[in-house]
Amino acid sequence: MLVNHFLDSGTARSFSLTPSIGPEVHRLKLEELQGENFRRYPEPGKTTVYDDKQTLDIDNVPLNGSILVKTLLLSVDPYMRGKMRNCKIQYYSEPYILGEPIYGLGIGKVLRSEHAEYKPGDYVYGMINFEEYAIPKRIINKVTLRPGLSLPVYLSPLGMMGKTAYYGWREYSQAKKGEVAFVSGGAGPVGSFVIQLAKLDGMKVIASAGTDDKVKECKEVGADVAFNYKTIDTSEILRQEGPLNVYWDNVGGPTLDTALGATAHHARIIVCGMVSEYNNQDGTHLKNLWAIYGRSLHIHGFLAFDLAPKWDAAFWKEVPPLVASGKLRHREDITKGLENSGEAILEVQKGINFGKKIVLVAEE
Incomplete structure (x- = not known):
């Protein structure tokens, strides 16, 4: 199951804002906005750009009451397209910020924690930047692993x-x-x-x-x-x-x-x-x-x-046993490497993925 916790966005900072010290870390950022109707494909290397020039001191970056997460898996979904727009265009979700990392649902592992609800080694699920390491600024959930269910399942039938x-x-x-x-x-x-x-x-x-x-x-x-x-x-x-x-x-x-x-x-x-x-x-x-x-x-x-408050409890009661027993089938389409996430996004928009598209950023 997923246990909800809220990390105060006023105290948690993105690592991309910290001084450039320590080892290189990589990310995918938005470098081009879609047109007025955002009705064209997001082009890797142009719309989305892989950035390997950022650095981070993993041991000493300030957490300010938050957590430092190593990104393991990232979900690629159709809704991401609408977020690659000019902020003046009204839509149901907030837009990505030009020049900043894009984000989506992902799973990571806590490396350091200054938050009482988390400890190193915990798995977390939520909106995570497309970065190798992240200090989440949004709602994050603790993942309780269930017997017989692999980690990608939490971004697929349980995501x-x-x-x-x-x-x-x-x-x-x-x-x-x-x-x-x-x-x-x-x-x-x-x-x-x-x-x-x-x-x-x-x-x-x-x-x-x-x-x-x-x-x-x-x-x-x-x-x-x-x-x-x-x-x-x-x-x-x-x-x-x-x-x-x-x-x-x-x-x-x-x-x-x-x-x-x-x-x-x-x-x-x-x-x-x-x-x-x-x-x-x-x-x-x-x-x-x-x-x-x-x-x-x-x-x-x-x-x-909008429907989560009504149906989430029933979902967690009914669906995991169906998945674990094999009565509810699922398929994952795994892309390996954050550097290939731009192509993964394009595949989903073109509909050429076969199963739930997930980017494998790192092994545990």
């Missing part, structure tokens, strides 16, 4: 992707045995989790993916019908296998439009992401919006942290 799938599904699906669910992006870390939740609830599941290998993955995690949307007509599949009672949307765009047109009355549309639109300069014109009123649809967009 944000698992919680996103679980919270959203439990809150909005109103799943009933025998109903039909469609999951786009079914081979992604969230989509594959949703497929399995829907099957546990006794539903017939349709899933789409962008390669034949990913279609195979959808079937292996339980999808009754899986297809390559690049080679097979989505509307024809949904016409044959629908109508849809639940649509879990990871991609937006034409797939969302087609799904709207294939719904049953009182269907639930759960909007988790719109990855197809992040690089679409013109956006997609939706033609089937009439179905919202014509079929009395229920459309829900959500952010996982």
Whole structure:
């Protein structure tokens, strides 16, 4: 489980602000903002730049009541794209700061501590800078390792992707045995989790993916019908296998439009992401919006942290045993080395990763 603690951002300092003494440490920083619509790919070496010129005295850097963490694993997620924007552009999350390290969910090991809740050797989880060593300035969680579960699992089915799938599904699906669910992006870390939740609830599941290998993955995690949307007509599949009672949307765009047109009355549309639109300069014109009123649809967009107070306890009770027993499958796509994290970010934005993308920064 994860135990929440808050590290006062007024007293914890980023190591990049300390004097340049000691051994070199490396980081990934933002050097170019996305355009007005931030709808182009973050380019390694240009948008994100690997910086190997920083130094840190690990033994003596002031902690000011905080902790010094050695970064082990970093999670790469689609939401990071929206943070690479001009701060004047309104969005649901705060932007990264130009010239400063980017950050994301990660797991590290405490090396030094001036905080009563932590001791050297503790594993921690939370928003961590893409740096080899960090003094966290945000909420950080202590990780209690469970038997049979490896460390990367805490960034995969037990991390944000698992919680996103679980919270959203439990809150909005109103799943009933025998109903039909469609999951786009079914081979992604969230989509594959949703497929399995829907099957546990006794539903017939349709899933789409962008390669034949990913279609195979959808079937292996339980999808009754899986297809390559690049080679097979989505509307024809949904016409044959629908109508849809639940649509879990990871991609937006034409797939969302087609799904709207294939719904049953009182269907639930759960909007988790719109990855197809992040690089679409013109956006997609939706033609089937009439179905919202014509079929009395229920459309829900959500952010996982809004649902956490209601569903987190149930998540930790139900999901870890399913993962440990192998009843809930997961796949990690590991990139080794912080120097390759820019490429890892690009892979996720292009959708060419296969499983939950994680950067292995260091062994323990």
